[in-house]
Amino acid sequence: MTSLLDVQxxxxxxxxxxxxxxxxxxxSFDLAAGETLAIVGESGSGKSVTALSLLxxxxxxxxxxxxxxxxxxxxxxRPGAGRxxxxxxxxxxxxxxxxxxxxxxxxxxxxxxAEPLRLHKGLGRAEAMxxxxxxxxxxxxxxxxxxxxxxxxxxxxxxxxxxxxxMALACQPKLIIADEPTTALDVxxxxxxxxxxxxxxxxxxxxxxxxxxxxGVVARYADRVAVMYAGRIxxxxxxxxxxxxxxxxxxxxxxxxxxxxASGPKARLAxxxxxxxxxxxxxxxxxxxxxxxxxRELCLSAPPPVETDAGGRRLAxxxxx
Amino acid sequence: xxxxxxRRIAVLPPTLFFASLLVFFxxxxxxxxxxxxxxxxxxxxxxxxRESLRAALGLDRPIWEQYFVWAxxxxxxxxxxxxxxxxxxxxxxxxxxxxxxxxGFLALVVSVTVGIAIGVFSAVxxxxxxxxxxxxxxxxxxxxxxxxxxxxxxxxxxxxxRWSPELEFSPFFADPLGNLGHILPxxxxxxxxxxxxxxxxxxxMMLEVMRQDYIRTARAKGLKEGAVIFGHALRNxxxxxxxxxxxxxxLMFGGAVILEQIFALPGMGSLLLEAVFQRDYPIVSxxxxxxxxxxxxxxxxxxLAYGYLDPRVRRS
Ligand SMILES: Nc1ncnc2c1ncn2[C@@H]1O[C@H](COP(=O)(O)OP(=O)(O)O)[C@@H](O)[C@H]1O
Ligand SMILES: [Mg+2]
Numbered sequence: 001m002t003s004l005l006d007v008q009x010x011x012x013x014x015x016x017x018x019x020x021x022x023x024x025x026x027x028s029f030d031l032a033a034g035e036t037l038a039i040v041g042e043s044g045s046g047k048s049v050t051a052l053s054l055l056x057x058x059x060x061x062x063x064x065x066x067x068x069x070x071x072x073x074x075x076x077x078r079p080g081a082g083r084x085x086x087x088x089x090x091x092x093x094x095x096x097x098x099x100x101x102x103x104x105x106x107x108x109x110x111x112x113x114a115e116p117l118r119l120h121k122g123l124g125r126a127e128a129m130x131x132x133x134x135x136x137x138x139x140x141x142x143x144x145x146x147x148x149x150x151x152x153x154x155x156x157x158x159x160x161x162x163x164x165x166x167m168a169l170a171c172q173p174k175l176i177i178a179d180e181p182t183t184a185l186d187v188x189x190x191x192x193x194x195x196x197x198x199x200x201x202x203x204x205x206x207x208x209x210x211x212x213x214x215x216g217v218v219a220r221y222a223d224r225v226a227v228m229y230a231g232r233i234x235x236x237x238x239x240x241x242x243x244x245x246x247x248x249x250x251x252x253x254x255x256x257x258x259x260x261x262a263s264g265p266k267a268r269l270a271x272x273x274x275x276x277x278x279x280x281x282x283x284x285x286x287x288x289x290x291x292x293x294x295x296r297e298l299c300l301s302a303p304p305p306v307e308t309d310a311g312g313r314r315l316a317x318x319x320x321x
Numbered sequence: 322x323x324x325x326x327x328r329r330i331a332v333l334p335p336t337l338f339f340a341s342l343l344v345f346f347x348x349x350x351x352x353x354x355x356x357x358x359x360x361x362x363x364x365x366x367x368x369x370x371r372e373s374l375r376a377a378l379g380l381d382r383p384i385w386e387q388y389f390v391w392a393x394x395x396x397x398x399x400x401x402x403x404x405x406x407x408x409x410x411x412x413x414x415x416x417x418x419x420x421x422x423x424x425g426f427l428a429l430v431v432s433v434t435v436g437i438a439i440g441v442f443s444a445v446x447x448x449x450x451x452x453x454x455x456x457x458x459x460x461x462x463x464x465x466x467x468x469x470x471x472x473x474x475x476x477x478x479x480x481x482x483r484w485s486p487e488l489e490f491s492p493f494f495a496d497p498l499g500n501l502g503h504i505l506p507x508x509x510x511x512x513x514x515x516x517x518x519x520x521x522x523x524x525x526m527m528l529e530v531m532r533q534d535y536i537r538t539a540r541a542k543g544l545k546e547g548a549v550i551f552g553h554a555l556r557n558x559x560x561x562x563x564x565x566x567x568x569x570x571x572l573m574f575g576g577a578v579i580l581e582q583i584f585a586l587p588g589m590g591s592l593l594l595e596a597v598f599q600r601d602y603p604i605v606s607x608x609x610x611x612x613x614x615x616x617x618x619x620x621x622x623x624x625l626a627y628g629y630l631d632p633r634v635r636r637s
Contacts, residue, residue, distance in 0.1 A: 057540055089542035096541075101534040106556050106631060116542045151632040167542070 002073070003030040004174060004207050005054075010067035012046075012053050012231075021280040023049040025231035026067065028306070028314075031224075033174065036201070036208045038222035038239065040215070040254070042276055046231040047211045048097075051177045054209075055092055056084045072174060090120040093168035095197075097180040099160035103152040109136070109163055110148030116170045135166040139196060158189035162196065169200055176201055177209045182217075194221060215255065219243055227251050230277050230287035232303070237313035248317050249292045286318070325635045329624045336617060341395070344609040345388050348602055355404055355600035356380070378404055391603075395610065401603035403596075410607040413592060418611065420588035423493060423500075424508055424577050425615075431512025432519055433566060437559070439516070440523025445550060447528060456524075463517035467510055467576050471583040474506055490587050507580040514576065515569050522565045526558035533557075560631045567623030570616045 012024035024046045031037050039047045052058055054069060056079070068077045076087065093116075096102045103112060113135055114128035123131060129148060136144035139162040152160060161181060168176055178197060182190035198221050201208050210221060218225055218239060226236035227250065235248040246252045253272040274291035277283060283290065285300035292299065298318050306316045355378075356371055375381045379390070391401060400410035439459060443452045493500040530536065531554055539553040578590030589608050596604035628635050 055541055057537060085543040085545060087543070088540070089544075094541045096534060096538065098534050102538045104535040104539065104553050104557070105633060106560075107553070115544070119543055153633050164538075167538075 004033045004035075004072060005029075005031040006068075006070040007054075008068045008070075010050070010053065010069060011065045012049050012058060012062055013065040014058075014062045016061070016280065018280045022065075022282065023062070023231055023279055024053065025282075027228075027231075027233050028067075029224075029226050029233060029236060031175070031207050031209065033207055034202075034205045035223045036198075036210055036221055038218040038225045039209060039211045039228060040213070040218055040225060041228035043213075044276060044279075045228040047228055048179050050228070051094065051179050051209060051211060054177065055088050055094060056081075057088075057094075086120070089116040089168075089173075090171045091173050092175045092177065093171070093173040095161070095164050095168050095176065095178040095181045097183050099157050099164055099184060102164055103160055105152055108149050108151055109155070113148075113163065113167045113170060116167065120171050131170070132166070135170055136163070138169075138200065139163070139166045141166075157185050158193060161185060161189075161193050165193070165197060165200065169204065169206075172204050173206055175207045175209070177211075179211045180213065181210075183213060227254070230282065231279060232287065232316060233306075233314070234288065234316045235314065237311070241311055241313060247313070247315050248288075249294050250288050253291075286316075325628050326625060329621055329628075333617060333621070337614065340613040340617070341392055341610060342388070344606050344613060345391060346384075348597070348600075348605040348609075349384065351597070351600070353600055355602065358600055359405075391606065400607040400610070403604055404601050405599055410603045413604060414589065414607055414611055417587060417589045417592045419492065420490070420504070420586050421574075421577055421581070421590060422615075424504055424511070424581065424586065424588060425573055427504065427508035428511035428515060428573060428577070429566075431509055432515035432569070435513060436516035436519025437523050437562065440520040440562075441527055441550065441555065441558075443520070443524045444527030444531065455520075459517040459520045462513040465514075467514050468579050468583060470510055471507060471580050474510065475583060490585070503584070504586065507584045507586065511573065511576045511580055515573060518565055518569065519562060522562045523558060526561055527554060530554045530557045556630055560627065563623055563626050563630060567620045570619040571612075574612050574616070 007030065008028050010024055010027045011022060014021045014023055027046075027050060029037065039050065041047055049058070049062070053062075053064055054071075054076075056076075058064070064077060068075060070076070071087070071092065076084070079087075103109075110129050110132050113132035114123075114125075117123045117128040117131050118125070121128075133145040133148055136147065141147060141159060141162055147154075152163075155163065164181075176197075181197065182193050185193060194217060197208070197210075200206075210217070212218060222239045224236060225239045225242045226233045227242075227248065228234070229250050235242070235246070235251045242251065243255070246255050250272070272291055277287050277290065283300070285298075285302055286292070286295070286304050289295040289299040296318065304316045304318045306314050308314045356375055359374065360371065372381070379387065382390075394401060398411060400414070402409050403413065406413075436459075439455050443455050446452050490503055491499045527550075531550075536549060536554055539549045544552065574590075577588065578593060580586070581588040581590035582594065589611065592604065593608040595601070596608065
């Protein structure tokens with residue numbers, strides 16, 4: 001099976017006042033067409049940066065310092081700016097965490113949803129606007145066509161996130177990256193948005209990277225899970241396997257006090273005593289060792305290598321046998 | 322949007338009323354009496370002469386009555402007559418107004434285009450050499466007094482190249498080139514001085530807006546950087562810039578008064594100065610009224626532009 005997205009040893013470094021900061025550190029994962037990968041981890045672990053690096057949206061301070069990204073057979077690690085713009089919004093689309101601020105306040109909803117269609121599909125103004133109306137209908141915005149001329153401030157947070165989804169799906173991308181799409185929303189609308197996202201990506205056979213804090217969401221929607229800690233993926237596995245038997249002490253910690261899946265979609269990551277390390281001054285060994293109940297001398301010497309087992313689980317831990 | 326426009330227009334009459342009070346009484350507070358000035362050459366004028374002159378000019382009535390007579394006539398477009406020349410104020414104003422309006426309009430065009438263009442460029446090239454140079458230039462234009470620069474512009478070309486602007490002013494439609502040659506130098510000076518604030522505001526706002534989430538969204542769509550800047554960022558940045566431009570309207574008239582003197586432009590500025598020296602109250606009140614009205618109209622346009630730029634203000 002050839003994968004749609006193949007990320008190998010990806011590292012991202014930011015220039016900061018305190019020197020270079022490695023936000024993403026030798027991260028590898030792959031994704032087949034139509035598959036959903038969940039990325040979980042504490043805030044600051046590098047989930048958003050990983051997502052942004054796939055689209056070349058790191059900004060001035062950040063750069064891909066190593067590794068490779070292959071998308072649909074093409075190396076897009078450092079493509080020309082022009083090629084990147086052809087991919088963005090067209091083959092890879094992104095949905096952000098903050099629906100309240102992610103839409104332009106001075107442009108109508110119709111203009112904003114129609115924009116990718118005009119840009120990538122060459123539709124004329126009227127055609128694109130009609131298509132935008134269809135899209136708003138598909139994301140179940142009531143009275144969709146009449147709302148094309150409305151502005152973002154006329155919409156609630158949940159409705160804005162529906163607009164963002166419509167915009168992301170406009171060009172039927174092969175990959176959708178949803179960066180905590182429901183974190184900023186009311187609990188009551190979170191499930192609706194995720195259901196919508198899932199059913200639409202299924203219809204389009206789009207792959208999805210779903211970044212989330214919510215283990216219930218992971219269990220319900222993800223095929224695979226990658227757990228990030230301090231810029232690394234410390235464990236990844238098919239979702240069922242990971243929930244059945246988490247192996248990395250950090251993963252175990254995350255799930256440990258979570259009242260398992262029985263508690264449904266509201267289950268949050270458990271809190272683990274201690275603080276994640278400073279990314280500008282990482283310890284020489286395993287970054288989790290200072291908080292790990294099983295840390296040994298070995299753990300402090302060098303970061304543990306990633307090992308893949310027969311079931312497709314990848315684990316970066318010296319083990320605690 | 323229609324309601325918004327109507328609300329904006331509804332505040333005009335009361336504002337204009339207060340402006341007229343200010344305009345009428347402030348000039349009469351200046352020490353020195355027009356009657357004294359008029360009779361200064363005339364040593365034999367008796368106090369009876371003074372009183373009859375005062376009565377002839379209508380200045381013997383209570384000041385409130387004078388105001389209401391003046392304001393009542395002003396409502397019909399009659400601004401009274403000059404105390405010195407036998408000419409209606411409105412026709413004097415009509416002669417001078419086009420010059421000042423042209424100067425103000427050209428200065429505004431210069432200030433807005435230069436200010437916004439440099440502001441955007443400086444923001445996009447933040448902290449490059451070009452950014453520093455342009456920002457220093459604009460700070461310089463802001464800090465150098467217009468009258469000094471204006472004097473230099475008058476003096477140096479005539480010393481170096483024996484060139485000096487025409488003293489004879491020709492209206493635009495009679496001699497467009499001669500007119501522009503005369504009016505562009507002060508318009509550019511005034512425009513550049515005003516552009517500094519616009520430029521700084523544009524730059525600051527562009528830097529702020531370019532950090533917003535919706536700019537990231539625009540980039541994630543695959544838009545070119547130019548489309549991100551001009552299609553998504555600029556309009557958001559201009560919302561406060563437009564306000565600043567409106568606030569500068571009075572400054573613009575102030576600058577015009579001075580530059581008209583230096584460049585010998587027969588505009589309202591020179592009319593006003595003469596009238597103030599001569600205590601020609603009707604002319605001074607008339608000029609102030611027209612300037613006040615212009616400032617109000619400019620601010621109305623600014624408010625409308627604001628409503629156009631920012632859909633959120635149309636409601637409240
Ligand atoms: N533009 C940036 N400049 C400097 N550091 C950044 C920048 N963006 C992210 N970082 C750093 O990268 C780390 C990972 O951030 P992020 O990927 O946003 O975490 P999260 O897992 O919560 O999404 C954080 O320590 C953050 O401070
Ligand atoms: Mg994040």
